[in-house]
Amino acid sequence: MELLERIREAARGAGEIMKSASDIRPSEIKSGHANFVTEYDALVQEYLEEKLAGILPEATFVAEEEGQEVFKEQDKTGFTFVIDPIDGTSNFMKGLRPSVTSIALLKDGKPYLGVIYDPYSDSMYYAEKGRGAYLNGSRIMSSEAPLSGSLVSMGTAPYYEKEVSASAFVIGHRYLQRSIDVRRSGSAAYDLCLVASGVTGLFFEPRLCLWDYAAGACIVCEAGGRITDFLGNPLSFTGKSSIVAASQGIVKEGGYLPPEELIR
Numbered sequence: 001m002e003l004l005e006r007i008r009e010a011a012r013g014a015g016e017i018m019k020s021a022s023d024i025r026p027s028e029i030k031s032g033h034a035n036f037v038t039e040y041d042a043l044v045q046e047y048l049e050e051k052l053a054g055i056l057p058e059a060t061f062v063a064e065e066e067g068q069e070v071f072k073e074q075d076k077t078g079f080t081f082v083i084d085p086i087d088g089t090s091n092f093m094k095g096l097r098p099s100v101t102s103i104a105l106l107k108d109g110k111p112y113l114g115v116i117y118d119p120y121s122d123s124m125y126y127a128e129k130g131r132g133a134y135l136n137g138s139r140i141m142s143s144e145a146p147l148s149g150s151l152v153s154m155g156t157a158p159y160y161e162k163e164v165s166a167s168a169f170v171i172g173h174r175y176l177q178r179s180i181d182v183r184r185s186g187s188a189a190y191d192l193c194l195v196a197s198g199v200t201g202l203f204f205e206p207r208l209c210l211w212d213y214a215a216g217a218c219i220v221c222e223a224g225g226r227i228t229d230f231l232g233n234p235l236s237f238t239g240k241s242s243i244v245a246a247s248q249g250i251v252k253e254g255g256y257l258p259p260e261e262l263i264r
């Protein structure tokens with residue numbers, strides 16, 4: 001079985017754990033505003049680390065819960081799995097959808113594979129560098145529509161100091177004036193899949209972690225979109241970054257980055 005297929009299988013297994021969850025309560029509150037962790041975040045991560053280590057024993061791991069959270073010098077060469085076991089934990093706790101599992105494989109520090117699975121709608125998004133992006137076996141491409149004809153989704157940077165989330169809302173309001181409307185899904189990885197599959201035209205959020213965006217970045221790029229920081233710089237894939245992912249239509253049109261004076 002090819003590598004990508006085996007990673008998808010691991011993502012499906014993670015989804016089974018998510019769907020089996022009952023009585024979901026916070027088991028921990030991380031620092032910052034309302035940053036909850038449930039026992040399932042840890043369970044899914046443990047499951048994925050074991051499965052993925054079996055698939056590619058030489059790979060290192062950067063994963064959200066426990067283990068190695070920090071990008072180290074050694075992750076710049078060879079293979080590194082970057083995992084967000086459950087992206088959208090607040091949704092997960094409250095029974096709101098989506099929540100997804102997100103797995104990226106970096107090769108020499110750059111995205112090589114991305115797999116994002118929404119178990120509740122059985123939607124498997126995936127991409128391999130240079131080989132296109134797919135949803136459940138069908139090729140996906142980002143939208144050709146301009147910003148004025150697109151939906152935009154945003155992340156609220158919920159865990160950070162109020163200035164950061166406040167600026168997200170101000171930037172969101174600017175996009176609202178230039179697009180059809182603005183949405184907030186509760187999962188950054190899923191938001192990136194929406195751009196890749198042509199549902200939305202643009203997604204932005206200040207200060208996302210590597211595990212929130214690494215898999216989605218691979219999928220967006222393979223779907224003809226572009227992902228950068230708020231200033232338009234290429235991502236370094238070594239840690240936190242502001243993120244703007246835009247469809248091919250919006251990239252072609254240009255002028256879509258957040259106004260610099262609004263960036264915190």
Ligand code: IPD
Nearest residue numbers: 086087088089155156186187188
């Ligand atoms: C969060 C989600 C959310 C985004 C936050 C992320 P988590 O991840 O992706 O949409 O706004 O910035 O941290 O904590 O649910 O894995």
Ligand code: CA
Nearest residue numbers: 084087088212
């Ligand atoms: Ca996340």
Ligand code: CA
Nearest residue numbers: 064084086087
């Ligand atoms: Ca998470």
